[in-house]
Amino acid sequence: MMRNNRRHDDAPGQDSFLDIVANLVGILIILIMVIGARATDAMVEAGPTVGDPDEEPRIDVVAARAAAEAVESDIHNTDTKIKRQQFEVNYRRKERDKFLQLIGAVEQHLNQQQEMLDESQRQRLDISRNLLVARGELDDLKATRQSLENSLPAQNVIEHLPTPMAKTVFGRELHVCLKEGRVTFVPWDELVEKLKEEAPQIIWKLKDSPRVTETLGPIRGYRMKYTLRHARQARPAGRGTVSMQTRIELDRFELTPVSEKLGEPLESALHEDSEFHSILSRYDPDRTTVTVWVYPSSFGQFRMLKEGLFRLGFLTAGRPMPDGHPIGGSPHGTRSASQ
Structure with a gap:
């Protein structure tokens, strides 16, 4: 009796507990169903879009029409x-x-x-x-x-003169001045002969002076300015002694033209009827060397003159001269070297 009464007293409490558990289980089931439904919808939305297999690709109609028109x-x-x-x-x-x-x-x-x-x-x-x-x-x-002549390349002719070896001049020497494109014969020998005649006449001027300068000429357009001086020279006097002697000697001389327009232009002088040819004809080419005193203004024309003289059989010696320096010489100078 006591056991049955205790069972009847516990029945209402158990029913309430079971109801609560049943409600919780129902709520969980509903939540699970809701979450599953939402997950299904999300998967459907995120899935790849499958195109229509029967749909044809689009074609650029405008470009195709333009290409066809161009070909046509x-x-x-x-x-x-x-x-x-x-x-x-x-x-x-x-x-x-x-x-x-x-x-x-x-x-x-x-x-x-x-x-x-x-x-x-x-x-x-x-x-x-x-x-x-x-x-x-x-x-x-x-x-x-x-046509053949025009197609041939231009030929460069190199001219050369024989006898390139230089040798000192000891024979007859003819002097020529080449300046400003003009050729002039220098009366070297005539002026030297005139100097030999006049020098003894002025020796007395050296009595009271160690040197004296005089001028002679002109001869054929040139003047000579020369200087005489005292010179002391040691000479043996015998028995091993030496004596000093004084003598008069030529120091130097210079030849200056009276005009810058003497002579002939080089082109004219090389002609057979020129004065240059006329004077050259008086000399034997085998025994005469032409010494050319050439100034910077005519350095480029010296070869032309040398070739003209060579055709006439003359050997040539060149004497380059600086501007402003006259033609001249001295007993202590050097001889010309001809080619």
């Missing part, structure tokens, strides 16, 4: 050119046929006229025809020759 235009242009060229060919063919007909008619007419000629006239006609053919061939040969 090229075809029309090519066809037009072909027709134009065909027209030109037909026109030239007809023109050629007309010329051939005309030539045939002319040849037939010439043959008829030739048959009417006598033998002498036929011979003259043949000669004239052959002459025309020969002239045509000659013109062709001239044109060919001219």
Whole structure:
């Protein structure tokens, strides 16, 4: 009895607990169903979009139409050119046929006229025809020759003069001045001979002076300015002794022109009828050397003068001179070297 009463007292509490558990389980089931439904919707939305397999790809209609029109235009242009060229060919063919007909008619007419000629006239006609053919061939040969000459490269001619070895001049020496493009003969020997005549006459001036300077000339356009001086020289006096002697000697001399326009231009002097040639003809080329005193203004023309003298058989010695320095010499100077 006591056990049954205790079971009846616990029944309401157990029912309430079971109800709570049942409610919780129901709520969980509902939540699970809601979450599952949302997950399914999300998967459907994120899935790849499958296109229609029957749908055709799009084609750029505008570009295709433009390409087709360009090809069609090229075809029309090519066809037009072909027709134009065909027209030109037909026109030239007809023109050629007309010329051939005309030539045939002319040849037939010439043959008829030739048959009417006598033998002498036929011979003259043949000669004239052959002459025309020969002239045509000659013109062709001239044109060919001219073409060959024009196609040949220009040749550089290197001129050289023999006897390049220099040798000291001991024979007769003829002096020439080349300055400002003009050639002048220098009266060297005449002035030296005049110096020998006048020097003894002025020795008395050295009595009270160690040196004296005088001028003589002009001779053939040149003056000589010379200087005499006292010179002491040791000479043996015998028995091992030496004595000092005083003598008078030429220190130096200078030749100056009276004008800068003496002589002839080089181009004129090289002609056979020039004064230069006339004076050279008085000297023997085998025994005479031409010494050229050349100034900077005519350095480039010295070779021309040297070549002209070489053609006449003369050896040449060059004496380069600085501007402002006159032609001159002294007993202590050097001899010219000819080539």
